[in-house]
Amino acid sequence: MIGEKKEVSRSKNGEETIDVNSPFYIYASEYHKQMQVNDMLNDNNFNDWKQEMMNFLLAKNKMGLVDGLIKKPEKTSGTYMTWMRADVMIKGWLTTTMERDIRTNVRFANISAEIWTDLEERFEKECAPRAYELKQSLNATR
Template sequence: MPPINDSAVVDFNHPFFLHPSDTPGTLLISHQLVGLENYNVWSRSMRIVLLAKNKLGFVDGSFQKDSYGPDLHPQWERCNAILLSWILNAVSKELSASIVFASNAASVWDDLMEHFDKVNGFRIFFLHREIATISQGELSVSTYFTKLKMLWDEYVALVPIASCECVNSQQYSRHVTQQQLFLFLMGLNETYSSIRSQILLMQPLPSVNQAYSMVAQEESQRIQLSVMPSPDSSVFYSKGSGILDRRQFQGICDYCKVKGHERDSCYRLIGFPPDFKFSKRRNAQAAVAVSESAAVPEPVVVLTLLMPLAS
């Protein structure tokens, strides 16, 4: 890159521009680099964020200090220090100890790439096996789809798909898209066999994202149906209207303190129905006492229930 004029204004589009939120303590991504197992995901996540902040050139070598005039060197040093702090915040404590004394963000980036960017057959084999054997199990549809998509995205990053406009490339791209759909449907639980059959009968076949949307809607409907209250199977007797039907009540009666009914349908106030099944003789005698004392004030009825029954 040719030297840039020292009088150039460091505006929003300039690579040396720092937003007030660009502080040393900023966490660019939610996960830290721990080693070989997550370097590819970490590196791609960091590159996306740095590109959005117009700072990717500080780690890939595009923004060399010597490419700028002396008047911009202090600003370059400041940006380089910010980049070093961002990298330190994005790696594990074990790795940060080995790079804390580095003075150049690009050299740190190159060192991490040299140590952990091991694109070998073993990692590709592992991803291929995980994608082929993954299943929903106890996961929700959303969690299962997200996990599968992460594995697939990493696999495509390691084994890129040809993107030219030739016929063979387009055919292969359609084949890959179809494989993604089949893998998603294969891993679903058997409870979704009906919606899976509907998707496979569609012409043309939908994309994996469209299929996920259909299955997610099915899951949402099932959840809504499972939490809807169901009518209570019990029928309650009322002196005024004969029979009182209601939905299941989950609270506690404020009169008898028994769970499962409200005060206006409490047998101890409105009377027990003729066909009520008593489990104990004591309860039967108590029910008769309540039915016969309709004109007795409420406190007397309570005392009658609490009185010991003759053996």
């Protein structure tokens, strides 16, 4: 599984250390209420919000937790707590950038990947009719 390879180790005095290149690494300057995108997610801007959020998560090396590539480890795994801390941070980043009504609908998700999937299912279906309408308009213009 991705995330299991030497990303978390113990120092000589028993303290947990995380490789700075690990998706589980959280910098001291990062906090969950940090605003990461220019506009709050609302019913009209999902694609723009998603692109900005993906860029941010990729830059922070956290996209694998959101898109499900890095699965939640078993509770007995050595990376369980580091994975959980990183995921909670991501959940904070995601929900902080949403309007209240949207945030209320995703607040009970267990992991950030569930939030991401829920948003995609909710908003991308709503965008399909608009995309069809735009394609029809483009064809009529030609």
